Amino acid sequence: MSETILQIKHLSKSFGANIVLRDIDFTVAKGDVTSIIGASGSGKSTLLRCINLLETPTSGEILYHGENVASRKVNAANYRSHVGMVFQSFNLFNNMTVLENCMVGQIKVLKKNKEDARKEAIYYLEKVGMAPYINARPRQISGGQKQRVAIARALAMDPEVLLFDEPTSALDPEMVGEVLTVMQNLAQEGMTMLVVTHEMAFARDVSTQVVYMNQGVICEQGTPADLFGNPQRQETRDFLSRFRSN
């Protein structure tokens, strides 16, 4: 078994009286592509945001190479620089060009020099097919293009894990493909990924592990073949059948 990168233990999160996540447990090993599926409001995105410490877990542990990053003593910024995140709404920096978006983190956080940062940024932009657009500003490119730049920006930080928070949900249908292709390529190259998605085909064909969440708990998890081919729980079957009929 390969090296464990992230281990989530008994993670819970509530907003006031509203309990969003209950006792979540799962492990991400190097090279895993984990898809988190489930209905809207099941806590998938909150889970991902907790893992990147954008939300503070109410209780439980997030172990990154054995160190609990959910504790107050940990430097969140430093941890986040090792864990990339791609958002549903892209969140590219509007005051910068495509190239600057991919360079700023390397220069300010990783303290690289400009020339190295530029090379690295262009390498990854090329990888997502956005190299010709380095001089464009976020408002000048399409949603699919923005998301590919956002992926390049995350990759340029050379992260150990990439978190995707519904990366295709805000896109027009004809742009979903280009983003999924990029993600699929990354998976094939061995990138460790944790993907919250509504794209069942992606979850089934690309991931190595699927987590089905329902009402704040992990209802079922397993390999795509098991979960899609032979779901054990009634809730899982109901959820999947709704997708098939659509």
Add this chain to the structure above:
Amino acid sequence: MEKIFQLGADIAKLWEKYASSYFSGMYSTITLALLCTLVGCLIGLLCGILQTIPSSKNDNIVKRCVLLVIRGFVRLYVEVFRGTPMILQAVVIYYALPYFSDNAVKFTSIWLAAFVVVSINTGAYMAESVRGGIISIDPGQTEGAKAIGMTHWQTMTNVILPQALRNILPQIGNNLIINIKDTSVMSIIGFTEFFAVHKTVVGATYLYFPSAAIEMVGYLTMTVIASVILRWVEKKMDGADSYELAQVDALTMSAGTYRHPAKPEDLLERNLEHERGK
């Protein structure tokens, strides 16, 4: 018609005699307004930044107390200087020092006094503008910055403030124009700006209306030039409307907008190249 000629003649007469006074008054006005807007913006920026430092329940008690005190202080400053007339602020600040120190300490230069008053006053307005500019930026921008490991300070200086400043640029312009006009109340403490020249001139010539006409045109010229320059700066800050496609190297020629997965051996080779490059 006769009156119009009369006005022309009076203005000519005033101009001949007092042109240099008017010009030096305009010079003082514009210098004071520019300087004070600049310093006021810096004060406002500082207040805005201090007010938006996030504090959560997880922070230690000292940090939270310090932040609370800072916020209270900024709030007090803003309320006092936004809520009282600048003409009174000038009198209070100018005469407070000698009053409390039995004339031992006072402003040695009217310039300095006027500068302090107008700057502090502008700062109070700008503090609110900057705070508004900062909180108007989409929280997604902050999250995007945090997600690549930026600290609060790095996020502020690289992502939030550049956008916030662009958004409040019209406000800064407003303040500059207001300052060009409102520095006229500094004549109460004896500062000889553009309007003070008018008072001197009419004291000697009793030509109230012709002098006021010159003043009107003078102020309008200054404010119009200021707003034209500000519009230009705004446009500059927005960057170009279009962008050029870059040809980084021959490989991207084939990239277009959509890149199909390359053949595995190509991919491998390029990855190796990349590794070597590191």
